[in-house]
Amino acid sequence: MPINPKICIPCAADNLQDFISQINIAQEQTNYIELRLDALFSKNNNISLDNINTIFKSIKPNIKTIATCRQKKYGGFFENNTQKQKEILQHANDFGCDYIDIDYPIYNNIKISNLTAKTIISYHEFENQNNININNLNKIKKAMSETSADIIKLAIHCNNNQDVKILY
DSSP states (O other): OOOOOOOEEEEOOSSHHHHHHHHHHHTTTOSEEEEEHHHHTSSOSOOOTHHHHHHHHTSOTTOEEEEEOOBGGGTSSBOSOHHHHHHHHHHHHHTTOSEEEEEGGGGGGOOOTTOOSEEEEEEEEOOOOSOOOHHHHHHHHHHHHTSSOSEEEEEEOOOSHHHHHHHO
8 A cells, every 4th residue: 555655844944034935835845844933933033923823824724734842952943941932832723733743851841722733742862872772762652652642753863774673
């Protein structure tokens, strides 16, 4: 049976004009776009939460969106506090985002009111210098599966083919 892949293109810019330009290009190529709102809100560049509405108005109705606002310590661009991160993701939910991606370490600290989006709980391991610790990953995966998230995402840096085999 053929697989119908769902390719997601991330859009990340630190200004609204470039962000929307990336969205326009991406939505011609795919039906899934990751909105890296952490990049847009990474600088003190007078971006307001109302700009999220502008972003969603630029997205075609058939496009599925994933809103991400990843803190710098978890591999993103966002340097503000968890409360501000929650506000950004709340606005994305309120304007019709299909999925909201929340980092595993802070998942329980970000509660979206009137949640309409599906949630993705994600864990990122980019610092793998030696071998993958499968026991640790299994503990994390188990803890993630015990949350209310709809989707679990593990993004793991693999150094070699053996690392890939361990994950599967």
